[in-house]
Amino acid sequence: MLEQTSQWYKLQYPECFVNEEQRMIQKLFADFTDREIMPVRDKIDDDLTHNEIITPILKKLQVDLGCQADMIPADHGGNQSLGMVAAALKGEQISRGDWGINLHTACTNWGWTPATIAYLFGASQAVKSWGKAVLGAFAPRFLTNDLRVACFNMAESESACDIENHLNDGRMVHTKAERKGDEWVINGTKHWATNSGIADLNCVVCNMDAKSGIEGFALIYVPEPWPGLSHGKFEVKCGVQADRNTSTFFDDVKVPKEWGIQGPEAWNLFLNQLVSAVALQSASAVGVLQGAFDVLLEYTGTRVVGGKPVRQHLSTAMLLAEMASVISVGRAAFLELNHQFDHPEIYGPRITESALAKARTVQTYIARTTPELILKGMEFMGSYGYVRENNYEKYYRDAAALKLVLGGVQLGYFSVCRQFYDLDFSSFGPGKLQPAT
Amino acid sequence: MNCAVCIAQVTNPETPAAAFSIDLKARRAIPAKDRPLVINDYDQVAVEAALKIKEAKGGKVTIFSLGAPSVTVAIKHCLSMGADEGILLSDERFQAEDRALVAYALAMAIRKAGNVDLILCGRQEGDWDAGQVGLGIAEILNIPSVNPVRKIEVDDGRLVVERIVDDGYELITLPLPALIGVSNEIGPARYPTMKGIMTAARKSVDVWTADDIGIAPSRLDPSSAKVNMLDLFIPMRERVCEFIEGETPEEAGANLRLRLRKEKIV
Numbered sequence: 001m002l003e004q005t006s007q008w009y010k011l012q013y014p015e016c017f018v019n020e021e022q023r024m025i026q027k028l029f030a031d032f033t034d035r036e037i038m039p040v041r042d043k044i045d046d047d048l049t050h051n052e053i054i055t056p057i058l059k060k061l062q063v064d065l066g067c068q069a070d071m072i073p074a075d076h077g078g079n080q081s082l083g084m085v086a087a088a089l090k091g092e093q094i095s096r097g098d099w100g101i102n103l104h105t106a107c108t109n110w111g112w113t114p115a116t117i118a119y120l121f122g123a124s125q126a127v128k129s130w131g132k133a134v135l136g137a138f139a140p141r142f143l144t145n146d147l148r149v150a151c152f153n154m155a156e157s158e159s160a161c162d163i164e165n166h167l168n169d170g171r172m173v174h175t176k177a178e179r180k181g182d183e184w185v186i187n188g189t190k191h192w193a194t195n196s197g198i199a200d201l202n203c204v205v206c207n208m209d210a211k212s213g214i215e216g217f218a219l220i221y222v223p224e225p226w227p228g229l230s231h232g233k234f235e236v237k238c239g240v241q242a243d244r245n246t247s248t249f250f251d252d253v254k255v256p257k258e259w260g261i262q263g264p265e266a267w268n269l270f271l272n273q274l275v276s277a278v279a280l281q282s283a284s285a286v287g288v289l290q291g292a293f294d295v296l297l298e299y300t301g302t303r304v305v306g307g308k309p310v311r312q313h314l315s316t317a318m319l320l321a322e323m324a325s326v327i328s329v330g331r332a333a334f335l336e337l338n339h340q341f342d343h344p345e346i347y348g349p350r351i352t353e354s355a356l357a358k359a360r361t362v363q364t365y366i367a368r369t370t371p372e373l374i375l376k377g378m379e380f381m382g383s384y385g386y387v388r389e390n391n392y393e394k395y396y397r398d399a400a401a402l403k404l405v406l407g408g409v410q411l412g413y414f415s416v417c418r419q420f421y422d423l424d425f426s427s428f429g430p431g432k433l434q435p436a437t
Numbered sequence: 438m439n440c441a442v443c444i445a446q447v448t449n450p451e452t453p454a455a456a457f458s459i460d461l462k463a464r465r466a467i468p469a470k471d472r473p474l475v476i477n478d479y480d481q482v483a484v485e486a487a488l489k490i491k492e493a494k495g496g497k498v499t500i501f502s503l504g505a506p507s508v509t510v511a512i513k514h515c516l517s518m519g520a521d522e523g524i525l526l527s528d529e530r531f532q533a534e535d536r537a538l539v540a541y542a543l544a545m546a547i548r549k550a551g552n553v554d555l556i557l558c559g560r561q562e563g564d565w566d567a568g569q570v571g572l573g574i575a576e577i578l579n580i581p582s583v584n585p586v587r588k589i590e591v592d593d594g595r596l597v598v599e600r601i602v603d604d605g606y607e608l609i610t611l612p613l614p615a616l617i618g619v620s621n622e623i624g625p626a627r628y629p630t631m632k633g634i635m636t637a638a639r640k641s642v643d644v645w646t647a648d649d650i651g652i653a654p655s656r657l658d659p660s661s662a663k664v665n666m667l668d669l670f671i672p673m674r675e676r677v678c679e680f681i682e683g684e685t686p687e688e689a690g691a692n693l694r695l696r697l698r699k700e701k702i703v
Contacts, residue, residue: 001449001473004473005473005474020513021635021638024517024634024637027514028517028628032628064630066630066631066632066633067631069631070631079631081635
């Protein structure tokens with residue numbers, strides 16, 4: 001149970017970063033995780049159909065608590081919960097129970113983000129109008145008592161991190177969008193996107209013309225079911241079962257022109273997507289490590305070896321302290337980062353090299369460190385740490401994927417370097433791919 | 438149909454007894470530091486009952502509580518569940534241990550707020566399990582009350598409730614205004630919603646002092662307390678374990694029988 005009046009809590013979540021509303025949101029998701037996820041966390045990844053455990057949890061989270069309307073503006077009936085700190089606290093708490101559940105809810109928000117940001121903060125009337133058209137067409141179906149899912153459909157099988165590599169200016173996006181009359185026509189294949197195959201609404205990352213880079217970049221919303229849109233099989237993964245991943249095939253998918261946006265304005269929305277997700281993923285990683293730490297702390301307190309509890313042995317104490325230190329430092333870092341992103345009037349816009357580098361320093365540090373520490377911790381649980389019912393190995397499996405998402409930590413490190421020198425990690429240039437002609 | 442719900446913040450009932458110490462001089466139980474205060478579980482269920490009545494019959498739900506300013510957190514939680522207003526009675530002269538005074542203060546506050554058709558309380562507190570405040574409020578306001586209740590229906594301006602008894606329940610009809618002590622059989626309290634939290638965070642909780650609700654200073658004097666704590670102690674429990682022996686299990690069983698008979702246990 002999250003105890004918000006203890007001194008440790010106050011030191012972990014300082015008032016300069018976390019206000020009253022954010023604390024209430026944090027408590028809501030802490031309680032939800034403790035009651036709804038923790039008791040079944042060892043069974044979540046075995047629910048291959050999602051019918052037994054995952055979907056009932058998601059329905060409570062997304063419908064009963066109203067999270068599926070978080071990124072829908074208030075004047076369209078949604079929660080307009082745009083704050084990064086609030087989203088980070090939510091992600092940390094849910095990931096403490098199951099990172100896949102968190103990915104599901106976070107990526108429904110992610111799918112909505114371009115349209116809502118465009119509508120509320122668009123740099124031009126055209127951008128605002130696009131957001132308004134998308135919200136007008138699709139927001140009402142997310143405000144019902146049915147579970148609705150959104151998907152930011154970005155990655156492709158041959159160019160995942162190359163798409164997330166912003167130096168490529170979108171030229172590695174192979175999903176082709178064309179304007180024909182009053183319609184967009186989309187052809188291509190996406191892969192890996194969270195919520196793919198179960199989404200009611202996709203925001204599809206497209207390219208109109210590879211050689212024109214940002215000018216040809218496009219974001220197009222496509223609902224489901226929709227003619228020409230189909231899916232492959234769901235991937236069977238090491239863990240993170242609540243995060244559905246599959247292929248999405250676009251075969252002459254035609255949608256009204258009002259649902260798509262192209263050019264630099266679309267590109268800026270895309271950059272905002274990337275940097276925001278990196279910042280939030282840092283909080284999720286801390287949540288995964290916290291979940292593992294709590295299990296390890298309890299187990300090593302009751303298991304006796306050599307005449308005393310395991311955690312009274314020096315080697316275990318050292319590891320527990322190291323985990324607690326990374327949690328504490330990681331938490332401080334993600335709170336500061338997301339607080340800064342909530343205050344562009346002080347710290348500047350999010351879509352800059354410096355902002356991305358800052359976000360990547362935090363994300364890569366936690367994402368890289370978490371799996372290593374969790375694996376070390378398994379040594380102190382022995383085989384008990386390797387079986388489902390002791391709730392530890394699930395964090396080991398969750399943590400492995402922390403390093404893989406959003407282009408992977410290597411791409412993150414490259415971005416960090418760009419803050420300090422002109423590291424060239426684009427796909428194009430001398431000795432590399434040549435832009436299409 | 439306007440409902441008032443009285444809530445209290447209590448030490449988490451999950452707190453182990455070993456985490457408490459006793460201040461013998463002040464006759465107070467002191468929980469260990471950093472032990473969380475939570476909304477009394479039964480009171481949360483009372484809020485849930487009020488919200489269901491509001492959804493069915495309309496009206497508003499007002500939360501009342503007496504305690505330190507930190508109780509605002511508990512009231513805001515209820516607002517985020519869907520309650521409309523919150524009023525905190527906070528005055529350092531209030532003696533929360535004096536349940537009669539707590540009941541009196543809450544009754545005065547509800548009277549001041551006015552326009553209340555139904556008062557809901559939890560059936561009892563999760564810390565002392567006294568169950569006195571709710572019925573005390575009804576007595577002071579001179580309205581009918583029933584406690585503990587597992588089902589509430591509003592019908593033609595009257596209440597039809599099921600009161601829990603040892604071997605089932607009693608069906609009771611009573612007029613409004615009335616006070617009901619709600620039991621957990623009503624059903625679990627709902628989670629707040631995101632929208633509810635965002636709304637609640639922007640609402641302010643009114644804080645009323647003893648003067649605001651017209652309580653005379655003499656009533657606040659500890660010497661006028663209706664409850665006098667005579668003693669407070671942790672009961673000592675001694676357990677003596679004795680193994681009854683015998684050459685065979687049968688003989689040990691026979692020896693046990695004799696011993697139990699000797700001790701007049703059987």
